[in-house]
Amino acid sequence: MKKENLIVFDIDDTLTKSENQHQTAYVNAMKSFGIVNINQDWKSYKNMTDSYILKKNYEANLNRSFSFSFIPKFEEKMTESMLTFSRTKEINGAKKIVDFFMKETDYAICFATGSLLQPALIKLEQAKINFVPTLVEASNSLFTREEIVNSAINKAKNYFQVQEFKNIISVGDGIWDLRTAKNLDIHFLGIRNKNLSDFKAEGIKSHIEDWDGFNFNTVKTELQIQ
CATH class of the missing domain: 3.40.50.1000 (HAD superfamily/HAD-like)
Structure with missing residues (x-):
């Protein structure tokens, strides 16, 4: 057709x-990179996306500019965390x-x-x-x-x-x-x-x-x- x-x-x-599993894996991945002071009031962000929220917390915690080149490493950690949960x-x-x-x-x-x-x-x-x-x-x-x-x-x-x-x-x-x-x-x-x-x-x-x-x-x- x-x-x-x-x-x-x-x-x-x-x-x-999957929202709860996603948020847990996302926060766990941030903490694994030293991003520990995380604003988890998700509705407060201008853009509700993983990349934008990561950028804001990355820059606030690590005092350096965020680059999309960081995404693959972060995504790998987040994926590892996701796979530890029960099936979606x-x-x-x-x-x-x-x-x-x-x-x-x-x-x-x-x-x-x-x-x-x-x-x-x-x-x-x-x-x-x-x-x-x-x-x-x-x-x-x-x-x-x-x-x-x-x-x-x-x-x-x-x-x-x-x-x-x-x-x-x-x-x-x-x-x-x-x-x-x-x-x-x-x-x-x-x-x-x-x-x-x-x-x-x-x-x-x-x-x-x-x-x-x-x-x-x-x-x-x-x-x-x-």
């Missing part, structure tokens, strides 16, 4: 139950919904995460989510969510050989995901209830608790997609 539209999936707590599980219904979009709709899929890449791939693999690695964009060389989502969209255009998608729906569990979608002028579907009050305060149009409660016709109606 020709893919004329696109779904952009966040990963942590959108497709995989899917958010209810996530596997089925990814397969649904790929097999039964004209929506292509891609993945845009503020995580670093290798931990993100591990989560998807462990949760048995069907994915193509080249369609996963992470924060290894990008600081902002907008850059990450745009890059994921461009990867999807290349992979599915589409010049422009008619409709793009971004899906995420965080208020930063909603704000990114607004900044990029694309549709947004919120998932999970932990940020529901924040979502409602910013006028979210469509929201589900998990993928078991997903009805695509309802979502398209709420987002005013034909």
Whole structure:
């Protein structure tokens, strides 16, 4: 089926139950490099990405400028920590919904995460989510969510050989995901209830608790997609 539209999936707590493991591995990796005074008020950061938060804490603790060349060493440590935890599980219904979009709709899929890449791939693999690695964009060389989502969209255009998608729906569990979608002028579907009050305060149009409660016709109606 020709893919004329696109779904952009966040990963942590959108497709995989992994936010706590991710944050623990992330903090452990920072501490292993002497970054010990860590601001863990994640919502206080301008950009909610691993690379940007690492940069701010790296520079505050080590008193030198951050470089993206540090990412591979850090990513290796974080990945080692991730692998010590129990296997990541899917958010209810996530596997089925990814397969649904790929097999039964004209929506292509891609993945845009503020995580670093290798931990993100591990989560998807462990949760048995069907994915193509080249369609996963992470924060290894990008600081902002907008850059990450745009890059994921461009990867999807290349992979599915589409010049422009008619409709793009971004899906995420965080208020930063909603704000990114607004900044990029694309549709947004919120998932999970932990940020529901924040979502409602910013006028979210469509929201589900998990993928078991997903009805695509309802979502398209709420987002005013034909």
